[in-house]
Amino acid sequence: MMDEDNNISLQYVRSAENILRFQNNDEIHIVVQRQDLCLTPCESFLHIYGKITKDDGVNVVTTTKLINMTVCRLFKDIRYDLENTGWLSDDAELPDASGNFDVVLPLNYILSFAEDYCRVTVNGKHDLILTRLNADLNAVIQTPPTENFKITLNKIEWLLPHIKLADKPKIQLLNYIAKDLAESMSFRSWETCVYPTLPLRTRHVWAVKTSTQLVKPRYVVLGFETARRNDPQKNASEFDYCRIRDVKLFLNSHCYPHGNWNLDISNNQYAILYNMYIQLQTVYYNKEAEPLLSKPHSTCHALTSAAKNKGVDIDNIRKAAGWSAHSQTFARFYELPVDNDKDAFAMAILDN
Structure with missing residues (x-):
C-alpha cells in the first residue's frame, strides 16, 4: 500500500x-x-x-x-x-x-x-x-x-x-x-488475579493488592467460574453467574456502586449489569458502545422499543438513550422484527 x-x-x-x-x-x-x-x-x-x-x-x-x-x-x-x-x-x-x-x-x-x-x-x-x-x-x-x-x-x-x-x-x-529526544510510550496494562476457592458462605471479602502507589488501577472486570478448569467436558471460555446478589468494589478509597444492586439473575433481573457492560466501551475506549452481546429484556431495550412503538422520533430516542446522532445501535440490536418464518433468522444473517 x-x-x-x-x-x-x-x-x-x-x-x-x-x-x-x-x-x-x-x-x-x-x-x-x-x-x-x-x-x-x-x-x-x-x-x-x-x-x-x-x-x-x-x-x-x-x-x-x-x-x-x-x-x-x-x-x-x-x-x-x-x-x-x-x-x-x-x-x-x-x-x-x-x-x-x-x-x-x-x-x-x-x-x-x-x-x-x-x-x-x-x-x-x-x-x-x-x-x-x-x-x-x-x-x-x-x-x-x-x-x-x-x-x-x-x-x-x-x-x-x-x-x-x-x-x-x-x-x-x-x-x-x-536529536536523541526522549519519547514516552504510554499504554494501559491488565493484571489477572484469581481466587482459586471461594468459601461456602453468602458473603465474602476479597482483598487484592494489585499495584504500587505509582500506578493505581482504574478499571476492574469481575467474572466467576465454577469447576471449569482442566475439565474438557466444560467450556472454559464461559462464566457462571453464581446467584450473585450484590457486589461492592472499594477502589482508590472510593466505593462502587454507591447503592445496592439487589440482583436476581435466576428471574432475569440483571438489566443494570447489562447497562454497565455496554457502557464499558464508552468509558474505556471513548467511543460509542457497540456491544457484542445483547439482552432482549434489558431496560434500554424495553424503554426505547416502547417509545418507538408510540411514535417517538428516532432522533429523540437516540438523545434520551445517550447515543450519538448517527448511532445505529437501536436499529442493530433493539429494533428487531419478530418473524414466524423458521428460515427468517438464517436468511437475515446471510443477507447482513
Missing part, C-alpha cells in the same frame, strides 16, 4: 518461519532484528496453523470441539520485549473435517501495548515470547464419550507491518532520531 505521493508504502515482515518446535511447555521466541525499519506493532498479527487429532496424531476427533479463543488458551504466557526503547459463534467450527485449523490473531487483541500505542518504532529489537501450557484441556469442549486428543501447532509466524519511506521523509526521520 502506497500513498499518492509515493512517500510511504506499507509492507509486512514475516518472522518465526524457521521455528520447528511448538510442543507443550516449549518457550517460543519470535525475534525481529530489522532495526532499520519503521515498524508498527499495533497493526501486527499472529498467524497460527495447527491440527487437532486423537492422541495417536492420525485419527480425527469425533466428540472434541475447539472453544472460543482457543489459540489464547494454548499458551501460559505471552510477553513482548522491545529493546532500546477467533472468536467463534455457538455453531461455528474452527477445524475442518480433517482437524486442520488456521487462525489470524491481531496482537492488539491480547496485548495492551499493541492496543494503545499506535505509533511506529525505529531502531529497536522486537522479541515476542510465547510459552505453551503443559496441557490443552481448557482449549476444547468434549461430549461423552470422551476421547484423548492432541493439538499440534505446525506453524506460528508474526506478521509485523513496516513503513517504507521515500528519501525525503526518511531523511527527516533520521534527523529527528539524531
Whole structure:
C-alpha cells in the first residue's frame, strides 16, 4: 500500500518461519532484528496453523470441539520485549473435517501495548515470547464419550507491518532520531488475579493488592467460574453467574456502586449489569458502545422499543438513550422484527 505521493508504502515482515518446535511447555521466541525499519506493532498479527487429532496424531476427533479463543488458551504466557526503547459463534467450527485449523490473531487483541500505542518504532529489537501450557484441556469442549486428543501447532509466524519511506521523509526521520529526544510510550496494562476457592458462605471479602502507589488501577472486570478448569467436558471460555446478589468494589478509597444492586439473575433481573457492560466501551475506549452481546429484556431495550412503538422520533430516542446522532445501535440490536418464518433468522444473517 502506497500513498499518492509515493512517500510511504506499507509492507509486512514475516518472522518465526524457521521455528520447528511448538510442543507443550516449549518457550517460543519470535525475534525481529530489522532495526532499520519503521515498524508498527499495533497493526501486527499472529498467524497460527495447527491440527487437532486423537492422541495417536492420525485419527480425527469425533466428540472434541475447539472453544472460543482457543489459540489464547494454548499458551501460559505471552510477553513482548522491545529493546532500546477467533472468536467463534455457538455453531461455528474452527477445524475442518480433517482437524486442520488456521487462525489470524491481531496482537492488539491480547496485548495492551499493541492496543494503545499506535505509533511506529525505529531502531529497536522486537522479541515476542510465547510459552505453551503443559496441557490443552481448557482449549476444547468434549461430549461423552470422551476421547484423548492432541493439538499440534505446525506453524506460528508474526506478521509485523513496516513503513517504507521515500528519501525525503526518511531523511527527516533520521534527523529527528539524531536529536536523541526522549519519547514516552504510554499504554494501559491488565493484571489477572484469581481466587482459586471461594468459601461456602453468602458473603465474602476479597482483598487484592494489585499495584504500587505509582500506578493505581482504574478499571476492574469481575467474572466467576465454577469447576471449569482442566475439565474438557466444560467450556472454559464461559462464566457462571453464581446467584450473585450484590457486589461492592472499594477502589482508590472510593466505593462502587454507591447503592445496592439487589440482583436476581435466576428471574432475569440483571438489566443494570447489562447497562454497565455496554457502557464499558464508552468509558474505556471513548467511543460509542457497540456491544457484542445483547439482552432482549434489558431496560434500554424495553424503554426505547416502547417509545418507538408510540411514535417517538428516532432522533429523540437516540438523545434520551445517550447515543450519538448517527448511532445505529437501536436499529442493530433493539429494533428487531419478530418473524414466524423458521428460515427468517438464517436468511437475515446471510443477507447482513
